[in-house]
Amino acid sequence: MNNFIFQNPTKLVFGEGQIAQLAKLIPADKHVMMTYGGGSIHKNGIYDQVKKALCNHQVSEFGGIEPNPEYETLMRCVAECKEKNIDFLLAVGGGSVIDGTKFIATAIKWDGEPWDFLLRPLPTGQAVPLATVLTIPATGSEMNSGAVISRRARKEKLCFFNEACFPQFSILDPTAIYSLPQKQVANGIIDTFVHVMEQYLTYPNNARVQEYWAEGILKTLIEVAPKLMVNQKDYDTCANFMYSATMALNGFIAMGVAQDWATHMIGQEITAFHGLDHGVTLAIVYPGVLKIMREEKRDMLLRYAEQVWGINSGAEEDRIDQAIACTEDFFQSLGVKIHLSDYNIGDDTIAEIASRFAKKKVALGEKQTITPERIVEILNQVK
């Protein structure tokens, strides 16, 4: 087990009906900016629940934060918050709204051009206090300090971390899943699954509890996914999924272990170039990473095969093949196509992505052995 420092101050408020707690959770003297996305919260009743809970607070609103939240949009909100002296941000939405709100919270307190803090590590950790009402389980942003922001004019999608961006609290009401489009549920399951894999399927770290915990989330997802595909309105199934998504990326399974994140880095580039959903990019890229990094990941692939998929007999190579096939089948069982050609993405994009990483001079993966050349191999595997 590696040395580590861990801290996660976010308060989780979990369960049906918990949105009503907002009245107590946000100090009465705050001027709240409520941020949200395309307006689905108007249809599913969450907007009304939030407004009702905050009827005695001063609340402004900023809607229209898009999937893969856009710098230009967010900067408009930053200007509005400054003008109105907003001192509390409440993100009501999924990962895009929450990530965008973290950017807004940081940019308000930032002197100079905000895009800068995505290009280099944040020197300070200032932010306007923020909290969330989660409507889509997927990114885990409701209980961590990170965010991913897009700037379409530059075809860039970059992430930043700011300790002051841990939400003060996050309300997780599993009934929010009832009315989600099935595609968002599928993407959320894939995103959660790959979040766990990025922290688990590296090399043995002799961190036993962390391994079991990662496997526990993966097995839960494999159990709830087929149920969710046929019925999105079973409370306990929704609760187990929503809980899994938060636990997958709040640092709990990351303590003292190596981390990969190559799939996310490559996937983000596909979104930057072609606008694909984040979850879809992961379902495409991850099988390619497993195939090309097979030797480096051998020990953990064998453990994954046995502990998660119950594959414990046969030759090692066969077990690994089966585990990778199970992973591909799992993604496809969610109705997601897992080849670049399904999305008309070809060699030109592969070359552009590789050249971007070459320019940045970064190698990816838990041992930084995924060079631009290997990125090409990975993407060729999933053409």
Place this chain on the structure above:
Amino acid sequence: MNNFIFQNPTKLVFGEGQIAQLAKLIPADKHVMMTYGGGSIHKNGIYDQVKKALCNHQVSEFGGIEPNPEYETLMRCVAECKEKNIDFLLAVGGGSVIDGTKFIATAIKWDGEPWDFLLRPLPTGQAVPLATVLTIPATGSEMNSGAVISRRARKEKLCFFNEACFPQFSILDPTAIYSLPQKQVANGIIDTFVHVMEQYLTYPNNARVQEYWAEGILKTLIEVAPKLMVNQKDYDTCANFMYSATMALNGFIAMGVAQDWATHMIGQEITAFHGLDHGVTLAIVYPGVLKIMREEKRDMLLRYAEQVWGINSGAEEDRIDQAIACTEDFFQSLGVKIHLSDYNIGDDTIAEIASRFAKKKVALGEKQTITPERIVEILNQVK
């Protein structure tokens, strides 16, 4: 899954050599009271490491906090802290020192008789800031807000919770285990194991991740225990044990599930009357609880048998019998005797304990079905 609210702000600083971080972790202007126990930290070098790290801080010391920390002792420290205007407490020790320090931190800020806040829920959450350097993995006190305090003159051992008593940080250096008496390692393994069971082995809560996580800690303990019994100086084994102990009682596996705690409540009374080690009382009482509560716990006993001990064939009754026998064998494999008669405890104590709970009019267990009569049955099982 039940609705829940969760928050745990403690920062974990984990690994060999991390005690040196103290210099940065405690603000330079604080007057620190360093609390500790019987002096083993003088022998194993931890005292010197702490003093060296804090050489530029103003540090006072209070040693001699005993196992099952005693009200009278702690009140002497409270007086000293008030006199010296102490504004930061650093507990260097195991659960007893940390629990005692939480009492001190709360009592300093408490108007009136401090024993009162053990007799009823704390109305406010004030405390002097505290942090810990953990030397014995066992109680989990390094990452929660609870504490158990004894008052021998009254034969009482009571617990309290204070949100302001979450340690600001806890340093966990697994090498602290190298020089522990084997008895303390055994007690710590049992304490950790039963902490998990109290939050896991109740009735099905449809909380899949939480179940897998509880099982992950149990399996880790079963793996490291025999290794620790023959060699206390393997770093990774010690790290996995120390990590397990903290994760067992920091709220991570408690979210949204029922909890038992009958064994702890009964065990505390045995300690109050006869001074037995906390871990020993758990090893005695827990098999009795499983036997008497067998029907109420049937579903989870079957799951425990399969997931933790690999018992998945045969009649249900046989599987449950085997799981209980495995639990008893596990405790005994640590060199602990698990019958009351081994400690010369007889019917009179059983009657006294039952009568105490009868007077308090409390029933124990996840469904409050363990009446004083059933406490007698439980203790008769383990005579």
